[in-house]
Amino acid sequence: MNKGALAPALRRRADSGVAEKDPAVARTRRVLLRNPFIWVAALTVAALFVRLLGIGDESLWLDEAYTLLFSQLPIDRVITVGGAHEEPPLYYLLVHALMRVYDSPIAPRLVSALAGTASVPVLYALGARLFSRSAGFVAAMLLTISPFHFWYSQDGRAYTLAGLFVLLSYLCIFAALDDRSTFLWTAYALCSALALYSEYTAAFYLMPQALLLFRARQSDGTRPMLAAWGGTALLYAPWLGMLIANVAKVAGNYWIPVPSPGVVAGTVLEVLGLSPSCPTTTPCIPMSVSLQVVSGHAVLAAVVAGGAVLALLTGAVFRQSLGYWVVWLWLLFPFATVLLLSPWRSLFLDRVFLDTIFPFCLLLGAAVTRPHWSRWLAVGTAVVLAGASLYNLHATYATDSNGDWKALMQDLQATYRPGQAIVYYPSPLYTLGHAYVPATWHPTLEEPIWLHQYVDISGREADFKGLNDVQLRAVELREAAAHRRQLWVVTDWYIGQWKLHYWLYQHGFHMVVHEWFGGDAYLELWDREGPWTWRNVALPDDRFGAGWSLQGGVHVANGVAVTHGASELSRRFAVRPNTVYSLRYQEQSHPFAWPDISVRVYSEAECSAAGGVDGANPLRTILPIDEEVFQQRFEGRWRSQPFGFVTPPDAACAVLRMQTQSGAGSWRGVSVVTPATQSDSASTVGTGSGG
DSSP: OOHHHHHHHHHHHHHHHHHHTSHHHHHHHHHHHHSHHHHHHHHHHHHHHHHHTTTTTSOOOHHHHHHHHHHTSOHHHHHHTGGGSSSOSHHHHHHHHHHHHOOOTTHHHHHHHHHHHHHHHHHHHHHHHHTOHHHHHHHHHHHHTOHHHHHHHTSSSSHHHHHHHHHHHHHHHHHHHHHOOHHHHHHHHHHHHHHHHHOTTHHHHHGGGGGGHHHHHHTTOHHHHHHHHHHHHHHHGGGHHHHHHHHHHHHHTOOOOOOOHHHHHHHHHHHHTSSOSSSSOSSSOOOOOSSTTTTTOHHHHHHHHHHHHHHHHHHHHTTOOHHHHHHHHHHHHHHHHHHHHTTTSOOOOGGGGGGGHHHHHHHHHHHHTSSSTHHHHHHHHHHHHHHHHHHHHHHHHHSOOSOOHHHHHHHHHHHOOTTOEEEEESTHHHHHHHTTSOTTOOOSEEEEOOOGGGHHHHTOTTTTTTOOHHHHHHHHHHHHHTTBSEEEEEEOOOTTHHHHHHHHHHTTOEEEEEEEOSTTOEEEEEESSOGGGOOEEEEOOOSSOTTEEEEEEEEEETTEEEEEEEEEEEEEEEOOTTOEEEEEEEEEEOTTOOOEEEEEEEEHHHHHSTTTTTTOOOSEEEOOOOOHHHHOOOTTOOBOOOOEEEOOTTEEEEEEEEEESSSEEEEEEEEEEEOSSTTGGGOBOSSOOOO
């Protein structure tokens, strides 16, 4: 072995000898060195527990619906169709294989959870090889409790799988440079290719490895490294054509906005563990901070915290080995590249930066165990960030983020009647919805609304050849609405939603139910005759007589209630479980007023409790539709806004509230109706064609 090959090993021994002179570091090393595998195994079990706990509690969301849709295709179409839609096919293939033995909607999340868990021991091994076992253990511990990594370990997409292969790629290349093994170089090429087959943005994290050419030259490893890169290119070559097609497709239908300072700050805080991942928004773009000390000051907190941590890590890198610089570049290169590209083509979504967790944890672990005065500053930083991570990990567990598709589909199943049609917009919601209903449930007609770029999934390219999205949507809606009086819409408020609504209004339908189930989950019922024909009255239009509670500045005259300033009208009424209700009312707003209306549904226990429902938690809160056409308020004009809901299985009563906070608002003609019988509402139309 020449001197160049001996240099890394000698440097590690020298670092170890210096570290042992520090009593605190020596004690830490002795504890971990006695049973390092037991400690790592314990961390791995803890990571698995954290990532599996409550993994099925949250409903799926739209991107996970795509995962289910693509993964359930025949295996040849998983590659040619699933992989043709903006994501490589490896993750879909693994989910497809798992669902052959475990057919469950959470199967994609299990793949992500297992990949996220496996990243913990791999990160330890990489830290132990680059720095020390103590550094590897600290890095693995920080990853175990990272709320950012936890969030995507419970998301049925490929991000943690790609991260695992990126980690394995780094572990293999550093090991190969030390040991000069053909097996390790082959494993390195394979892991790099698998990372690219999992997620396209993995390329940002593999590029810093080019810096290791300087180290390869010292140990006669240049030729095997170049050969390994050639092997990766050869393995990925069959997919280059599809990659080019996907890039062109994304460029033609681009949606990611240029990041604002708040979005960048939120992502930085997420990586550091100072912000919970997606407690309020879907898809995951965190805009709120859980820790009160930084709440409302996200940008300032990100600049201060990120700058301080970066300065600390840069200090740890200074005058250190090339390995430090590679890891440091691994952390910063993706951020710098994506930010520089943003003005022309933004890729800035927080999930793009998931893999920065690994170099961040590695460098902080190295700083904690480094025999230098800055070690104590690093220890304090690690303790603070670990505490924040645990706090925000709890916040991520405790907060619902996705829409409750399970409840939505249960309500739809309970109230659907033969003869009605069901429209799913966009089409993957058909797959998502059927994950939460029995396989034996077969409605009369279900129509997924396919957009032009996705018609190959359904195999209907020939049927819709030459049609744009507007024409295609019209054809599919005509198929669903033909000769039908009522039509359900299951939607997540997708792009073009208002155009779907406009088509239904144009063709004689009236919205009678619009209910929000959290996140982006919405259930609607459209009726050609409208709620005016529904004869069964749950709350009569009694012109605000007995039974109404009036608070604040409320004046009633001639059946019209006028509210001034902070005021409220409320009325309690009985409801039946699993029943469709529609609210009929007219509202008029005056200058500087923004009247609000809502219905809160309660269980029998809450309705029967002493004092009624005051202070009780409702089963469900229903708000009017939030769409541009209905947001415009014309002062001095009466308007009627679509509003309806489906009661949950244990519903017993509801409270209707109409409020103003300022200005003045007027209300009249308020009543709540339901079909006389559920079968009445399911009748078809004998003459209508649906346009």
